[in-house]
Amino acid sequence: MTDPLLSIRELRVRFDTDEGVVQAVDGVSFDVERGETVCVVGESGSGKTVACESVTRLIPMPPGEIAGGEILFDGEDLTEASEKRLESIRGGRIAHVFQNPQSALNPVYPIGAQIVEAIRLHRDVSKQAARDRAIDLLDRVGIPEATARVDDYPHEFSGGMKQRVVIAMALAADPDLLVADEPTTALDVTIQAQILRLLRDLQAEFGMSIVFVTHDLGVVAEIADRVVVMYAGRVMETGSVHDVFDRPSHPYTKALLDCLPGQGQSMRPIGGTLPDLKQPPAGCRFHPRCPHATADCRTGTHPELLPVGSGHDAACVYYGPGYDSTVIRGESVSESRAADGGDAVADSDSDHDTTGGDC
Amino acid sequence: MPSDPLLSVRDLKKHYPITQGVLKKEVGRVKAVDGISFDVTPGETLGIVGESGCGKSTAAASLLRLEDPTGGAVVFDGDDITDYDDAGLKRFRRRAQMMFQDPSSSFDPRMSVGESVAEPLAIHGMRDRRRRRRIVENLLERVGLSASDFDRYPHEFSGGQKQRIALARALVLNPDLVVADEPVSALDVSIQAEIISLMRGLQAEFGLAIVFISHDLSVVREVCDRVAVMYLGEIVEIAETETLFDDPQHPYTRALISSIPTPDPARRDERVELSGDVPSPSNPPSGCRFHTRCPEVIPPEQFDLEQREWRHVLDLRLRIDKGIDVDDVRAFLVAEDVADAPEAVPDAAVERELRREFDVPDALSDRAAEETLSSGLSALVAGDLEQARRTLDEAFTTVCEREHPELERTASGSEPACHLATESVAIDPPANHD
Numbered sequence: 001m002t003d004p005l006l007s008i009r010e011l012r013v014r015f016d017t018d019e020g021v022v023q024a025v026d027g028v029s030f031d032v033e034r035g036e037t038v039c040v041v042g043e044s045g046s047g048k049t050v051a052c053e054s055v056t057r058l059i060p061m062p063p064g065e066i067a068g069g070e071i072l073f074d075g076e077d078l079t080e081a082s083e084k085r086l087e088s089i090r091g092g093r094i095a096h097v098f099q100n101p102q103s104a105l106n107p108v109y110p111i112g113a114q115i116v117e118a119i120r121l122h123r124d125v126s127k128q129a130a131r132d133r134a135i136d137l138l139d140r141v142g143i144p145e146a147t148a149r150v151d152d153y154p155h156e157f158s159g160g161m162k163q164r165v166v167i168a169m170a171l172a173a174d175p176d177l178l179v180a181d182e183p184t185t186a187l188d189v190t191i192q193a194q195i196l197r198l199l200r201d202l203q204a205e206f207g208m209s210i211v212f213v214t215h216d217l218g219v220v221a222e223i224a225d226r227v228v229v230m231y232a233g234r235v236m237e238t239g240s241v242h243d244v245f246d247r248p249s250h251p252y253t254k255a256l257l258d259c260l261p262g263q264g265q266s267m268r269p270i271g272g273t274l275p276d277l278k279q280p281p282a283g284c285r286f287h288p289r290c291p292h293a294t295a296d297c298r299t300g301t302h303p304e305l306l307p308v309g310s311g312h313d314a315a316c317v318y319y320g321p322g323y324d325s326t327v328i329r330g331e332s333v334s335e336s337r338a339a340d341g342g343d344a345v346a347d348s349d350s351d352h353d354t355t356g357g358d359c
Numbered sequence: 360m361p362s363d364p365l366l367s368v369r370d371l372k373k374h375y376p377i378t379q380g381v382l383k384k385e386v387g388r389v390k391a392v393d394g395i396s397f398d399v400t401p402g403e404t405l406g407i408v409g410e411s412g413c414g415k416s417t418a419a420a421s422l423l424r425l426e427d428p429t430g431g432a433v434v435f436d437g438d439d440i441t442d443y444d445d446a447g448l449k450r451f452r453r454r455a456q457m458m459f460q461d462p463s464s465s466f467d468p469r470m471s472v473g474e475s476v477a478e479p480l481a482i483h484g485m486r487d488r489r490r491r492r493r494i495v496e497n498l499l500e501r502v503g504l505s506a507s508d509f510d511r512y513p514h515e516f517s518g519g520q521k522q523r524i525a526l527a528r529a530l531v532l533n534p535d536l537v538v539a540d541e542p543v544s545a546l547d548v549s550i551q552a553e554i555i556s557l558m559r560g561l562q563a564e565f566g567l568a569i570v571f572i573s574h575d576l577s578v579v580r581e582v583c584d585r586v587a588v589m590y591l592g593e594i595v596e597i598a599e600t601e602t603l604f605d606d607p608q609h610p611y612t613r614a615l616i617s618s619i620p621t622p623d624p625a626r627r628d629e630r631v632e633l634s635g636d637v638p639s640p641s642n643p644p645s646g647c648r649f650h651t652r653c654p655e656v657i658p659p660e661q662f663d664l665e666q667r668e669w670r671h672v673l674d675l676r677l678r679i680d681k682g683i684d685v686d687d688v689r690a691f692l693v694a695e696d697v698a699d700a701p702e703a704v705p706d707a708a709v710e711r712e713l714r715r716e717f718d719v720p721d722a723l724s725d726r727a728a729e730e731t732l733s734s735g736l737s738a739l740v741a742g743d744l745e746q747a748r749r750t751l752d753e754a755f756t757t758v759c760e761r762e763h764p765e766l767e768r769t770a771s772g773s774e775p776a777c778h779l780a781t782e783s784v785a786i787d788p789p790a791n792h793d
Contacts, residue, residue: 131694132694146691147687147690158637161636189575189576189618189620191410194632220622221626222624242625245624260548260552261551261555261581262576262619
């Protein structure tokens with residue numbers, strides 16, 4: 001096996017605020033192989049965006065600070081890289097796509113000019129060649145009649161089309177890694193399906209790796225090869241998309257799957273609230289909301305990621321010595337769901353009455 | 360219907376004029392809501408779903424006369440609210456309340472949440488401050504907060520908590536109807552689940568009817584008893600929730616349902632993909648408004664074309680109708696190094712490029728159709744746009760474009776507005792003329 005393209009090791013990012021130090025990312029590690037799509041999934045405040053923006057140091061510093069860990073991109077530690085070095089990597093070998101395409105485009109320049117700028121920033125080519133490439137990229141991302149539209153302004157495009165333009169711009173310098181942060185969240189479902197298909201096709205064509213940040217498990221199932229589940233600045237579970245969905249192994253992952261609406265079985269709220277990252281709870285970060293929490297979960301440090309299968313890890317004490325992990329994993333999800341589908345409502349009442357998740 | 364409807368909407372319309380110049384001359388109309396009808400019975404939850412721009416939020420606002428409807432009737436408990444004067448409207452709004460998407464912008468940051476929740480009581484004449492406070496404190500507890508939260512301010516609450524407070528405010532007058540416009544869209548899934556189960560519990564307790572507007576079909580499936588699907592200002596299908604999701608009758612409903620990402624990686628490639636964006640409501644397509652994107656659009660009877668092939672041919676034809684600049688295609692081919700100058704690009708290459716752009720095969724499976732198409736394209740490439748349009752428009756037309764379908768009840772129990780669902784078309788397959 002070759003080295004991973006991106007390897008994040010024990011990354012710690014904190015923000016100095018007036019109310020105290022927020023430990024947004026607290027010892028996060030994961031790898032991204034070449035040509036692979038890794039989804040980082042979590043609720044708001046889980047640190048998923050901060051972790052991914054730290055890769056090219058897009059977080060504002062100060063108040064932000066990378067307090068520890070390594071970000072190895074193709075063997076080079078980006079936490080040590082100079083600002084100048086990072087400038088050439090941003091938009092070059094690592095490109096970002098953000099949630100809101102409206103704010104990623106400059107409203108007073110035609111889209112073509114913006115793509116040409118991105119191309120010429122990283123490639124020494126003539127204006128005409130850059131323009132031809134811009135048209136070609138717009139065509140690849142599915143903008144109809146690219147030649148006619150290259151001189152249009154952002155407001156002349158719909159939301160979905162704008163996101164295509166932003167993706168074309170991200171592809172300008174043939175990146176090795178595309179970091180897409182909630183790129184479909186602002187779009188309608190039908191348009192979202194188009195963009196997800198586009199990203200998959202482009203990945204097959206260009207062979208790039210994608211880090212896809214999202215809160216939507218449905219989208220994860222649609223696009224991921226591997227999944228990293230984050231909660232309160234820590235990785236709770238990581239594994240292949242099939243392992244994580246077929247055999248969710250961390251109580252948090254299970255809870256997240258159970259609160260999805262419209263899946264045919266009763267939806268169960270998680271109950272409780274996200275912890276305050278200025279004073280994270282001792283022990284497992286999820287223990288105040290976890291139905292299986294024991295005394296060990298409430299003290300000490302957050303559990304380490306422990307293997308639960310091949311390439312599948314979960315940070316839960318139940319996979320350590322002296323615990324019975326079947327308590328968490330039960331049978332496969334579909335079986336356990338079918339088994340307790342009937343009394344699920346009663347269950348959620350008794351388990352989650354902490355903050356009025358009950359009815 | 361088990362009981363008389365609480366709310367009965369008939370042919371509701373809301374058009375916004377597009378004006379130009381100093382005299383504000385009306386040059387067009389955005390038909391945001393264009394003739395929708397539905398009933399809501401007491402205690403029922405009706406969902407309205409659709410993509411952005413389909414008019415669902417305008418419909419919500421028109422229901423409570425936050426926007427004055429352009430036409431149609433909204434009958435609430437026997438009275439048409441479009442006839443109400445100010446006093447009548449105030450009485451009506453005591454019984455019908457609204458909840459909005461963004462809980463942060465729907466509270467006054469300088470009022471304590473208790474004051475905000477109590478305000479409707481004061482407006483509707485409850486003078487006794489202590490009594491107001493008692494009612495609100497009780498209600499805050501019912502929505503899962505505590506009575507002591509009365510004196511706190513909106514910024515002290517999280518998004519989910521603020522949405523609980525918004526729910527308390529909507530319920531404080533003990534209404535019969537709540538119109539909720541995307542009430543959980545701004546929330547995380549885990550919080551969403553809490554608000555949904557809270558709404559459900561309170562609905563049963565208060566006997567509320569809810570009109571639930573959302574773009575999220577999973578949420579709608581979880582919450583609603585019946586669902587109306589809107590597209591470009593019209594309802595294209597309305598049915599009981601389970602009927603709609605198990606056996607959707609309208610191609611748009613099918614496409615919408617199939618684009619919901621399911622949390623099951625094994626089911627990745629089962630998507631019906633819709634091409635293109637929603638057309639502008641100021642100039643909606645003729646006939647069935649969905650025909651410009653419909654993957655099941657009915658082919659012309661005289662040709663034997665595969666469905667996908669026909670879809671692409673129709674896309675190409677509609678694009679030519681809108682006006683297409685062949686010189687742009689030539690310029691694109693020059694950029695692609697097909698030729699050195701636009702004039703040097705061979706006509707055949709332009710035709711091929713047009714077919715490629717619209718995924719039309721180099722030769723259609725039906726010979727007669729192919730002849731018409733290539734003669735039309737030749738005319739287009741030769742610069743005779745009119746001739747091209749005439750040739751193509753005459754041959755490649757569809758009932759979906761000519762006739763507007765009405766909502767009609769089908770055997771499944773659903774009411775789609777689609778020519779495919781009406782018997783005459785569904786039974787006779789397109790005739791084969793070889």
